[in-house]
Amino acid sequence: MRDLNLTVVAARHGATSRAYLSYLRDAGYRPAKVLVVDFIGQDARYARLQRWLGNRVAWHMVQGRRTNPPQASEKFRALCDLLQKDAPRPIDYFGGFDFTMHAREVQSVVALNFEDPGLHRCLRRQDCRVFLYTEGGRVPGALLEDPDLAFLHIHPGVLPYVRGSDGLLWSIAVRGCPGATCFYMNAGIDTGAIIQTREFERPAFPGIAAASTDDLPLVYRALLHAYDPHLRAQLLLDVVRSSADGDLAKLPSRKQTPSEGSNYYWMHPRLQKRVIEALDA
Amino acid sequence: MTGTDSGAELARLRSRLPQPRDRSDAFSVESFLAGCVRLEDILSVENRSRLAILRRKVEVSRKLAVYYERDLRKPLSDEAADPQYALLLCGLYLAIADRTGELVSLNAALKMMDGILLAPTVPADAGLDKWADQILARTGFPHA
Numbered sequence: 284m285r286d287l288n289l290t291v292v293a294a295r296h297g298a299t300s301r302a303y304l305s306y307l308r309d310a311g312y313r314p315a316k317v318l319v320v321d322f323i324g325q326d327a328r329y330a331r332l333q334r335w336l337g338n339r340v341a342w343h344m345v346q347g348r349r350t351n352p353p354q355a356s357e358k359f360r361a362l363c364d365l366l367q368k369d370a371p372r373p374i375d376y377f378g379g380f381d382f383t384m385h386a387r388e389v390q391s392v393v394a395l396n397f398e399d400p401g402l403h404r405c406l407r408r409q410d411c412r413v414f415l416y417t418e419g420g421r422v423p424g425a426l427l428e429d430p431d432l433a434f435l436h437i438h439p440g441v442l443p444y445v446r447g448s449d450g451l452l453w454s455i456a457v458r459g460c461p462g463a464t465c466f467y468m469n470a471g472i473d474t475g476a477i478i479q480t481r482e483f484e485r486p487a488f489p490g491i492a493a494a495s496t497d498d499l500p501l502v503y504r505a506l507l508h509a510y511d512p513h514l515r516a517q518l519l520l521d522v523v524r525s526s527a528d529g530d531l532a533k534l535p536s537r538k539q540t541p542s543e544g545s546n547y548y549w550m551h552p553r554l555q556k557r558v559i560e561a562l563d564a
Numbered sequence: 565m566t567g568t569d570s571g572a573e574l575a576r577l578r579s580r581l582p583q584p585r586d587r588s589d590a591f592s593v594e595s596f597l598a599g600c601v602r603l604e605d606i607l608s609v610e611n612r613s614r615l616a617i618l619r620r621k622v623e624v625s626r627k628l629a630v631y632y633e634r635d636l637r638k639p640l641s642d643e644a645a646d647p648q649y650a651l652l653l654c655g656l657y658l659a660i661a662d663r664t665g666e667l668v669s670l671n672a673a674l675k676m677m678d679g680i681l682l683a684p685t686v687p688a689d690a691g692l693d694k695w696a697d698q699i700l701a702r703t704g705f706p707h708a
Contacts, residue, residue, distance in 0.1 A: 455705060456667055456705050457667060457705075457706070458706065459705060459706035459707045460707075485707065545668075546620075547668065548623040548624070548671070550671060551671050551674035551675050551678065553674055553696075553700055554667065554670065554671050554674060554700070554703075557700055557703055558705065561704075561705050
């Protein structure tokens with residue numbers, strides 16, 4: 284196995300985290316660490332503890348908590364299987380996942396989200412401070428502007444042309460195919476220095492039009508859960524393979540200029556449906 | 565399917581507009597929208613740019629104010645534009661999507677018609693809904 288100077292910040296039950304780690308392992312790469320985060324979101328009890336005892340004590344008191352895997356219906360699982368049938372390697376999105384098989388070291392932490400000061404302290408204490416962002420909401424500027432930290436992110440769209448929300452669907456709608464971009468995050472939304480981009484063949488999912496007529500939100504969720512992570516993971520592997528000395532902190536990259544590219548906002552379900560129908564070959 | 569006549573549809577929306585409110589020190593959304601009469605005017609570079617800025621206001625702040633600073637950066641107050649002007653704005657976005665195929669304009673119109681705005685409340689309009697359906701039905705996507 285080839286070691287990477289990379290700390291993967293993985294949501295415990297996150298589909299994207301699983302895809303990244305599975306692809307890396309298959310290709311013989313081992314990140315220095317996986318920080319397995321149980322993101323508990325806004326939590327009244329934790330907020331009370333923070334008020335009464337301060338951030339540091341409250342942080343330690345919630346560290347034993349574990350989030351439950353999200354419920355997935357049979358219908359959702361079947362859709363996920365359909366959506367990753369042509370992927371280079373299938374990902375088990377719903378079973379247990381042994382993080383220890385995928386990194387030199389594993390640490391579990393509990394945090395509200397990326398705003399949690401306890402998570403900030405934890406990140407700053409890591410030996411390897413090149414992080415792969417996977418999910419967990421907005422990362423605050425205080426972390427992104429810290430010169431001692433670097434955050435890699437893979438966005439589902441080719442930057443600077445497809446910034447913002449619903450990148451997968453907007454990429455198909457305006458560029459005709461899905462795409463992805465690996466970049467160093469900065470305080471803007473998808474405006475960091477671009478490391479590498481890739482576009483993929485437009486997929487064909489027979490039966491997806493009928494499925495979307497039946498339950499559009501379910502199909503939309505399944506696309507993001509089971510198909511999108513494969514694109515990101517394939518690009519991550521490209522990036523890792525092309526880093527000659529394996530130093531992910533200083534990969535060649537090019538800055539974006541604010542005037543180039545386009546921002547997209549969440550796509551209305553009626554337009555989502557039209558895009559999804561176009562994938563029914 | 566018989567297509568909607570965008571000029572007639574916009575004229576129908578304009579016929580319901582109250583007198584636009586105006587202020588000399590501000591960009592008046594109502595005056596601007598009332599002045600977007602011919603499709604050629606709507607599609608001019610300057611107006612498309614202003615409509616794109618308003619689209620971002622609608623989608624991000626989810627409010628359409630009656631007055632903004634002259635450079636359209638910030639609203640001058642919490643006062644919302646009249647709902648009929650918001651409806652006309654939906655119509656303008658549909659007209660752009662109809663003529664140019666611009667999906668972001670179609671998306672903004674669909675969201676406004678679906679009640680994304682916190683203020684003003686966009687009234688339901690069967691004519692616009694039918695027009696949006698027609699545009700959606702013929703929307704195609706490029707093949708890479």
